[in-house]
Structures are given as structure tokens and as C-alpha cells.
Amino acid sequence: AQKITQTQPGMFVQEKEAVTLDCTYDTSDPSYGLFWYKQPSSGEMIFLIYQGSYDQQNATEGRYSLNFQKARKSANLVISASQLGDSAMYFCAMRAYSGAGSYQLTFGKGTKLSVIP
């Protein structure tokens, strides 16, 4: 079974500072993918970044980077130069094979990020 753990229920960061949101995972599947999504108060899930288990380099997308440490089974999200609009819930998710040709996303419990002006 796949499991995603986010140990930080809430985080505060000063505007323009960098922040790291933690995520660890557990799976026995050698092929998997790791995602980070942002969910503002409106409820929509916004895709931020993806890391495949076989990717050699850490993924980056603008101000977002994923610190992928495969041996430690961690996939932390780093947001640089935080902005007020970054205040939201952040979910780490893992995509793994669920059988019969299907893949599923398993989500962590989320981290609520608050950016302080």
C-alpha cells in the first residue's frame, strides 16, 4: 500500500523568504511519481510540480523546486521568494500503479502555509 506523510499541519513564512514543506512517502512499487498541489480557499487543486521516481535531477518549476531524496523517501517542496498569494493548503501526492492498468493518486494530509507580510 502507498502512504504519504506530511508532518507539518501549518507553516508560517515571511514574505520574500523561502520555505520548505516536508513530504515522505512509502511504496513498494519501483515506478512511481510524486506531485505537489496547491489548494487555495476556493477549493481548486492547482498542479505545481512533478517528480518521477527515475528522474535523475530534481524537478523545478519557476519558484517551486522539489528536493527529491530517493533513499530517504522524501520529496520536499521548496518555495522561493514567498508571495502573499502562496498562502494556501499544499498537498503532496504519489501516483502508483493500482492494478489492472490503472494508476491512482494518494494524498497526504496537507500543510497549511501562511505568508506573513
Added chain:
Amino acid sequence: GAVVSQHPSWVICKSGTSVKIECRSLDFQATTMFWYRQFPKQSLMLMATSNEGSKATYEQGVEKDKFLINHASLTLSTLTVTSAHPEDSSFYICSARDLGGYSYEQYFGPGTRLTVT
């Protein structure tokens, strides 16, 4: 980018009635759509995987007779909450996988907030 719509965005219904929620992929074809439920301040929980032209696969603990899923075309999946009760009040989110896109991409709809009185 790929867009997924949901209708309605919010609905209030009386206990005992049924509610249908639509999920549409607007500019791509989706053989697979997923339905999630999210209670306040909690994570997304996968309810079922919907495949076009076949029966949905429900997660353990999800009542298939209560949450009817139909995926009649490559762009439309519907979730019907039958005989709704107050405990069914939740935020329902669908997502769709692009048939022609990267294998990991999954696009989320904006969600439907259901309140059962």
C-alpha cells in the same frame, strides 16, 4: 492547458433526494476520470475510478449503490449521490487523465460543494 469543469459548483439539497454532479474534460479526451471527496480541513480521499464504457472501480468503504458513477463518453463522467443524507455533505472533486498527454498528468475540476439539509 487542459481544462476540467464541474457542474454544479455548489448545491443544497434536502435529505432523501438525489443529486447529480457532472465532470467534463473540455479540450481533451479522458478514458479515466477519478472522483474524490474532501471533508473540511482534510485531505482528498479517492472514492472511485471511472473508465469510459465500463463500470467504475470503487475504493474500499465507498457504497457503490449510494454513489452512482457513469462515464458514458470520453469527455463526461457523472456522480449521483442517491438518497443523500447530511453526512454526505462534502466537497466532491473530479479529475481526468488526458488520453493524449503525458502519462502522469491528471487535471482537476474546480469541485462541487454539496450541502444536505
